Amino acid sequence: MNAVLQWMRTPFAKAAEADQAMYDKPLLIAITLLLAFGILMVTSSSLPFALERTGNGFSLVYRHLFYLGLALVASAVVLSRPSDSWQQWAMHMLVACLVLLVLVLLLGREVNGAKRWLGFGGFTVQVSELAKLFVIIYLADYLQRRNDLLRTRFEGFIRPLMVIGFATFLLLLEPDYGASVVIVATCLTMMFLAGAKLWQFIALCLVAVAMLAIVALSASYRLQRLKTFLDPWADPFGSGYQLTQSLIAFGRGEWFGQGLGNSLQKLAYLPEAHTDFVFAVVAEEFGLFGVVLVLALFAFLVLRILQISQAALKAEMPFQSYACAGVATWMALQAMINVGVASGALPTKGLTLPFISYGGNAIIINLVAMAFVVRVDFERRLRSAPPKRQEVEA
Numbered sequence: 001m002n003a004v005l006q007w008m009r010t011p012f013a014k015a016a017e018a019d020q021a022m023y024d025k026p027l028l029i030a031i032t033l034l035l036a037f038g039i040l041m042v043t044s045s046s047l048p049f050a051l052e053r054t055g056n057g058f059s060l061v062y063r064h065l066f067y068l069g070l071a072l073v074a075s076a077v078v079l080s081r082p083s084d085s086w087q088q089w090a091m092h093m094l095v096a097c098l099v100l101l102v103l104v105l106l107l108g109r110e111v112n113g114a115k116r117w118l119g120f121g122g123f124t125v126q127v128s129e130l131a132k133l134f135v136i137i138y139l140a141d142y143l144q145r146r147n148d149l150l151r152t153r154f155e156g157f158i159r160p161l162m163v164i165g166f167a168t169f170l171l172l173l174e175p176d177y178g179a180s181v182v183i184v185a186t187c188l189t190m191m192f193l194a195g196a197k198l199w200q201f202i203a204l205c206l207v208a209v210a211m212l213a214i215v216a217l218s219a220s221y222r223l224q225r226l227k228t229f230l231d232p233w234a235d236p237f238g239s240g241y242q243l244t245q246s247l248i249a250f251g252r253g254e255w256f257g258q259g260l261g262n263s264l265q266k267l268a269y270l271p272e273a274h275t276d277f278v279f280a281v282v283a284e285e286f287g288l289f290g291v292v293l294v295l296a297l298f299a300f301l302v303l304r305i306l307q308i309s310q311a312a313l314k315a316e317m318p319f320q321s322y323a324c325a326g327v328a329t330w331m332a333l334q335a336m337i338n339v340g341v342a343s344g345a346l347p348t349k350g351l352t353l354p355f356i357s358y359g360g361n362a363i364i365i366n367l368v369a370m371a372f373v374v375r376v377d378f379e380r381r382l383r384s385a386p387p388k389r390q391e392v393e394a
Contacts, residue, residue, distance in 0.1 A: 024377045031370055033353070034297055038363075039064065039357035045266050046274035046358055047279040051201075059357055060274060067360035074364055075371035083376050087319045090141035093165065097134040100127045101170035107175070116174050125362040128171055128179035132186070133365055135167060136326035139187055143194040144319040151195045160191070161204070164302050178349035184208050189329045190322055229347040246277050246342050247271040247283035254306045257287030273356040277351055279342040294356070295339070302332045308377045315383050320376040327369045 053059075100118065104127045108115035109215045119126040142160045148157030157362040164187050171180045188208065205238045232240035232247070249265040252258060268274040273281055282292050309324035316360070331354055338353040340346030352359050354366050 010077065023306065024308065024374065024376055027301070027374065027377070029150070029309070030297055030301045030304065032365075034294075034301070034355035035068070037297075039068070040260070041282060041356055042265065042274055042358045043292055044261050044285065045142045048267050049274060053267070055221065063360070064363075067363055068367075069361075071364040071367040075367045078368055078371035079375050079378075081324075083317075083320050083372065083377070086137055086323070086365050086372065087141050087144070090138050093134040093376055094138040097127075097131050097138075097316035098167060098170070100125075100130060101167060103127075103237075105170065105173055114174055114176065116176055124361075128174070128176045129361040129365045131167060131171065132179065132183060132330055133257050133369055134182055135164060135322055136186065136190070138259050139190055140319050140326060141320045147194060147318070150191065151197070156213065157191070157196055157200050157204075160187070163209070175391070176350070178212055178337065178351040181349070182351070183336070184328060186329045187335055188327055190326045193325050194322055226347050229344070232344065242271050242277070243344055243348065246280040247344050249344060251279040251285040253283040253285070253291075255287050256289050257283070257285045260285055275352055276338070276357065277342050278357045279339055279353055282356075283342075295335075298331070298335045298354075302328045302335075303372050308373055310378070312376055312380050317376065317380060317383075320379070324373050324376055330369070331366075 042064045043058070043061045046064075048056040050060040051057040101109070102113055104118050107118065108127075109117045109119050109124065111117065115287055116128060117126055130308065132309060139160055142148065146156050146159075162383060164183065168180045168184055185208075223286060226233070228239045228243060232243040234240060234245045247261065249270060252264070258264075263273075263281050270280060271276055279291075279294070282294060286293075291295050305324055305328035309321045309328065312318075313321035316356055334351055334354055337349055338351050338357075341349050341351070352362050355363065
């Protein structure tokens with residue numbers, strides 16, 4: 001065990017000897033604050049639900065902390081390995097992603113009419129969470145290897161979209177419309193940043209929006225969600241129940257909230273209060289002040305990752321740059337959609353709030369993605385360090 005810990009610590013210990021500022025401390029602080037606030041909100045929002053289901057009000061908190069511990073171990077492994085190793089496994093990750101998406105349709109556990117989870121003993125894997133990261137890594141590798149083809153020929157633009165389209169199709173069969181929207185929008189953004197022609201980008205955006213609109217209108221339950229979104233008060237005790245309860249939570253929060261633990265909506269009124277609608281509990285207990293603070297943390301996190309992406313590109317690390325841009329877009333989109341759904345600005349989607357909502361798979365994958373970004377920034381700083389510091393090996 002000591003040998004393993006030493007192997008994981010070595011590159012960062014060497015860097016610390018050369019320079020105490022080899023890490024992006026503001027980014028780490030933002031991640032830590034979001035995780036700490038997440039533990040606080042999971043404790044507050046899950047207590048009534050856990051008490052009713054298990055008889056122990058802190059059972060979900062213990063599970064959340066357990067998954068957070070697994071996430072930190074996985075992050076430590078990612079931090080110890082060169083970011084180039086991700087590129088070497090990019091195609092394998094894509095194949096694994098597609099195989100898992102097929103398996104979840106054949107063998108997955110069905111919950112509320114959706115097959116999104118594969119069971120392994122006492123654990124479950126939500127494949128859509130893995131798909132978000134694996135597709136980003138695959139596309140970043142493609143954009144680095146085929147950048148000239150992307151910029152000069154339409155074939156270079158279409159080829160990765162066929163693969164991404166197939167993965168999205170499998171997600172829609174689960175169905176997981178929210179993850180599909182996030183993946184498609186993230187990939188389009190990455191391709192635009194990598195140099196895709198503007199007319200191609202605009203045309204594909206229009207096609208993607210049209211296809212997603214057709215999918216949204218093709219299922220009766222999705223159509224009902226759109227109608228409910230437009231007027232949730234038309235059926236406040238039926239189809240509009242979840243959204244109206246969320247809006248009540250926002251209204252009760254006012255400027256500074258009701259205080260930590262004083263939410264009434266989490267007391268069996270608001271469904272999914274500790275997962276998809278945790279932001280409504282944030283609004284009720286901390287008010288507009290808490291809402292603005294959380295949004296500011298997410299905005300800072302995303303901007304910081306984009307700065308790391310830009311710095312990596314200048315340091316001639318294109319794969320790492322594109323992957324970081326994808327992670328930033330992913331985090332921004334998922335946070336915006338979750339907040340939009342909870343506040344009634346967007347139709348209901350099954351997406352958690354990164355780092356804050358209760359959940360095992362999501363928090364592990366989110367922290368692994370953050371560890372990758374921190375590792376990229378670490379390597380970029382080593383490359384740009386003065387000659388004396390360049391002797392330190394990554």
